Amino acid sequence: MVSSTSVASGHEVQERQEVTPSNQERTNSKSIDSQQGTSTEPVDSPASVASSQFNSNIPAIPFVSRGCVPPSPSPPTPTTVQAPTAVVHIQAPTIPEVPAPIPDPDSTSIISSPSPTPAAVSIPDPTPNPDPAPVFEVPASAPANSVLVVPSVPAPQLSPTPSLDSYPKPLSKVASVVEQNPVDSSQLPASRMTRSKQKDTLENEEEDKKVWTYDPAEYLKDVLANHNGVVLVKAFKEYEKVFGVPSSRVSFNWLPND
Amino acid sequence: MTNIHIQQVKINVDGAPAALKQWASKRGRDVWAEPNKLTSGHSQETLQWYLSLQPDSRSKTWPPTYDHDYDPSKWDNLRKSGPNGLYLVLMSLSWIPSSSGAPDDLENLNLMVNDVIWVMNSLVKHFQENRPLTSGSSRKRKSDAASGAAKRIKSA
Numbered sequence: 297m298v299s300s301t302s303v304a305s306g307h308e309v310q311e312r313q314e315v316t317p318s319n320q321e322r323t324n325s326k327s328i329d330s331q332q333g334t335s336t337e338p339v340d341s342p343a344s345v346a347s348s349q350f351n352s353n354i355p356a357i358p359f360v361s362r363g364c365v366p367p368s369p370s371p372p373t374p375t376t377v378q379a380p381t382a383v384v385h386i387q388a389p390t391i392p393e394v395p396a397p398i399p400d401p402d403s404t405s406i407i408s409s410p411s412p413t414p415a416a417v418s419i420p421d422p423t424p425n426p427d428p429a430p431v432f433e434v435p436a437s438a439p440a441n442s443v444l445v446v447p448s449v450p451a452p453q454l455s456p457t458p459s460l461d462s463y464p465k466p467l468s469k470v471a472s473v474v475e476q477n478p479v480d481s482s483q484l485p486a487s488r489m490t491r492s493k494q495k496d497t498l499e500n501e502e503e504d505k506k507v508w509t510y511d512p513a514e515y516l517k518d519v520l521a522n523h524n525g526v527v528l529v530k531a532f533k534e535y536e537k538v539f540g541v542p543s544s545r546v547s548f549n550w551l552p553n554d
Numbered sequence: 555m556t557n558i559h560i561q562q563v564k565i566n567v568d569g570a571p572a573a574l575k576q577w578a579s580k581r582g583r584d585v586w587a588e589p590n591k592l593t594s595g596h597s598q599e600t601l602q603w604y605l606s607l608q609p610d611s612r613s614k615t616w617p618p619t620y621d622h623d624y625d626p627s628k629w630d631n632l633r634k635s636g637p638n639g640l641y642l643v644l645m646s647l648s649w650i651p652s653s654s655g656a657p658d659d660l661e662n663l664n665l666m667v668n669d670v671i672w673v674m675n676s677l678v679k680h681f682q683e684n685r686p687l688t689s690g691s692s693r694k695r696k697s698d699a700a701s702g703a704a705k706r707i708k709s710a
Contacts (some may be wrong), residue, residue, distance in 0.1 A: 360693060369610040512641060521666050523660075535674040538681050539635040549639065 508550050566631060569606050571599035573653075574646045578638075580688040592649055597659035600646045604666060607643075617665050620672060624680045633677055643670065644669040 517529045536551050567575055572591040573596055605613045609628035612618040626633075634640055647670070650663045 330608075340579075382625075516648055517643055519651065520667060523664050525667070525673070528644070528667050528671055531671045531674045532640070532680055535640065536635055538678045539633065539639075541636045 307531075403519050565634040565640065565642055566607065567601045567642065568601075570642070571603065571646055573595050573649060574600075574603075574642060577645070578642060589649065589653075592653040594656075596646075596647065596653040597650045597656075597662055600643075601651060601662055601666065603646070604643060604670075618669060624676065627678065640670075640674070642663045 513529045513533060516532070517525045519525065520528060533551055540551075567578055570578075571649075573591040573593070576591050577589040579655060585645075601616070605616065608618065609625070609629075611623065632640065634641075647666055650659055652657075
């Protein structure tokens with residue numbers, strides 16, 4: 297896309313050929329052309345003039361074409377040079393008379409091109425889009441001022457809409473959940489529930505398994521002999537048979553059976 | 555079995571005589587040892603402690619009434635068994651003759667012994683009258699009856 301309208305003299309071209317080694321090729325091409333007899337004189341064609349002017353500004357850098365038709369070693373003819381100028385001519389189109397579509401903030405399927413669009417159009421996205429997948433290109437046969445209708449594609453969401461469930465639950469909510477689902481008390485270990493009761497039971501078992509050196513029943517019968525002790529001991533033995541601890545837990549001499 | 559475990563809990567000795575607390579706190583309770591803290595007021599202390607273990611209807615007057623309105627929940631304080639149960643009450647009663655020779659104390663001792671006898675007999679009687687039948691025995695009877703009927707049918 298280089299356009300040049302300036303005209304340079306042939307001396308400048310000669311100087312460029314002496315300085316830049318990249319122009320050695322062009323010199324060779326000229327020598328070839330001279331062998332073919334077409335032309336040995338420097339040509340003041342627009343393309344050569346443009347390239348000469350370009351190279352005169354940046355003498356040390358070799359010519360690199362970017363998006364343009366590279367300079368061919370063939371003799372520069374006006375037909376080959378005018379290709380970019382034709383593109384330049386396209387760049388000044390008439391203002392499109394297509395009514396501007398009503399901008400719909402919710403819809404991204406219709407993209408109008410108010411700016412003059414060449415045949416090959418790539419829609420640049422000014423906003424950084426993390427998903428560069430939807431790149432639409434208009435075929436070359438499409439008219440320049442046409443309205444580009446992009447197939448409706450679900451708009452990529454930069455960040456999904458956060459819902460309440462996506463946020464981490466605070467501790468208070470977790471505590472409430474725990475309160476709503478109380479743990480069954482039967483699933484708790486027995487050691488946590490009846491620790492004191494187990495302690496009492498263990499103490500009782502330890503005392504029960506001691507070997508008693510005397511018979512409590514005989515002792516009570518002797519001491520309370522004058523106070524209805526015999527009946528008392530008999531009732532006490534019956535009471536212990538009904539409500540008492542198992543005989544396997546009680547040590548010797550603790551209320552032996554008659 | 556659950557009732558038996560409830561009975562095994564220690565009897566409350568908060569209001570017990572000092573001599574009984576000392577004796578009960580000793581580790582060598584299985585070995586006979588005379589409590590050395592016996593005082594002349596041991597009889598009254600034993601009486602007050604014994605009444606505190608009774609149901610409310612029997613703890614106000616002395617001698618207590620003998621109309622037995624048995625409610626298991628009201629007798630839980632006294633219905634204890636084993637070396638830490640009602641046996642402690644009997645031991646405290648047994649020390650009254652050696653602690654005091656007063657006639658009133660000996661009279662109270664006789665009343666308390668008779669009351670303890672009545673209480674133990676009442677609890678045992680109520681338990682035996684209201685003892686639930688075990689499911690195993692009822693099943694056994696039913697199975698025996700069924701097998702007998704089957705045998706009669708076969709023989710016929």
